[in-house]
Amino acid sequence: MEVHVSDDVSQRINVMFICSEWESSKGGLSTFNREFAVNLANKSSEQIKVHCYVCKGSEEDREDASKQGVNLITARPLPGCNDPMEWLRIVPPELPTPDVVVGHGRKFGHAAFFISHTTQCKWIQFVHVFCEELGKHKLEVDSAFDAIADNEEKNKQELELCEAANRVVAVGSRLQRKYRRSLPDIKVEVITPGIFLTLATQLANDHSGEEEEFNIFMIGRGSFEDFAVKGYDIIGKAVASLDSKFKLTFVGSPKDEQRKIEYWFRNETSIARNQLTIRGYRNRVEMRKMFREADLIVMPSRSEGFGLVALEAISAGDAACSCFQ
Numbered sequence: 001m002e003v004h005v006s007d008d009v010s011q012r013i014n015v016m017f018i019c020s021e022w023e024s025s026k027g028g029l030s031t032f033n034r035e036f037a038v039n040l041a042n043k044s045s046e047q048i049k050v051h052c053y054v055c056k057g058s059e060e061d062r063e064d065a066s067k068q069g070v071n072l073i074t075a076r077p078l079p080g081c082n083d084p085m086e087w088l089r090i091v092p093p094e095l096p097t098p099d100v101v102v103g104h105g106r107k108f109g110h111a112a113f114f115i116s117h118t119t120q121c122k123w124i125q126f127v128h129v130f131c132e133e134l135g136k137h138k139l140e141v142d143s144a145f146d147a148i149a150d151n152e153e154k155n156k157q158e159l160e161l162c163e164a165a166n167r168v169v170a171v172g173s174r175l176q177r178k179y180r181r182s183l184p185d186i187k188v189e190v191i192t193p194g195i196f197l198t199l200a201t202q203l204a205n206d207h208s209g210e211e212e213e214f215n216i217f218m219i220g221r222g223s224f225e226d227f228a229v230k231g232y233d234i235i236g237k238a239v240a241s242l243d244s245k246f247k248l249t250f251v252g253s254p255k256d257e258q259r260k261i262e263y264w265f266r267n268e269t270s271i272a273r274n275q276l277t278i279r280g281y282r283n284r285v286e287m288r289k290m291f292r293e294a295d296l297i298v299m300p301s302r303s304e305g306f307g308l309v310a311l312e313a314i315s316a317g318d319a320a321c322s323c324f325q
Contacts, residue, residue, distance in 0.1 A: 015098070016053050016121075017050070017052045035193070042068070053075065053092060056074060089110070097121070103165070105158065109165075124166065126169050131155035131158060168189065171190075173190055213246075216294070220232070220251075220299070228302065232250065240269050247276075248271065248276050249276075250265065
């Protein structure tokens with residue numbers, strides 16, 4: 001039986017993903033959003049058009065997105081507002097009537113809410129973390145700041161957004177179970193990301209024979225309040241207990257804070273300076289190269305929603321990968 005697919009643009013389903021950027025500078029939500037948008041664009045029929053609405057985007061970003069079947073739209077600045085996240089609440093003139101808007105967590109869920117209510121489109125809300133768990137392990141750099149209370153409030157906001165959305169999707173079965181308990185009257189779907197084809201490579205490094213060094217990479221957010229929940233001290237202490245052949249590279253330092261992070265590792269874990277390298281987060285091309293430098297990539301989180309870094313490392317294929325909580 002012959003099936004005819006209409007090429008009428010008016011019949012297309014326009015799906016709008018909301019995020020801060022296309023070329024993810026810190027991984028996490030940006031990476032997930034981009035890879036999901038690209039995969040949907042590649043796997044869907046001509047009746048689905050994928051758009052990505054971002055705070056900032058260059059011409060290079062637009063060309064890269066277009067090559068992968070995604071239409072990149074950059075938010076316009078609002079008069080009297082310097083917060084780019086607020087700009088995303090305004091429906092872009094390039095897509096005034098989306099059919100579906102996709103938000104992520106609190107950061108982009110609020111923008112998805114405004115667009116959904118302005119255009120009456122369907123809203124799919126993705127959840128990536130369970131904030132109450134994170135609050136237990138956050139470092140309190142300010143004595144007046146209560147991380148547990150702060151994350152209790154953030155968790156409440158996450159749940160309110162889920163209750164307002166048309167559909168809720170958790171990243172990974174662990175988060176799905178947690179949100180099902182907190183949202184007993186809502187069906188929480190689950191998505192489990194697969195291998196990142198953009199990172200997949202054939203094994204090229206020869207790790208046979210005696211190695212002069214064993215390179216351990218740890219990649220993640222470089223905010224000091226997150227160091228305990230991410231478990232960076234666990235690996236620092238482990239490497240410090242080994243001989244000088246074992247080297248640790250931490251990737252994720254904010255701009256020009258490498259020395260501050262080095263001090264933290266040395267003070268908290270007693271790791272030797274010649275065992276430790278601190279780097280900022282890189283773009284996708286540079287990250288691919290770094291994955292291939294590593295003999296082992298670790299993600300020692302005390303609480304994690306899914307652990308996208310571990311999946312990226314597995315996708316790259318050149319290093320062993322360990323993820324534990």
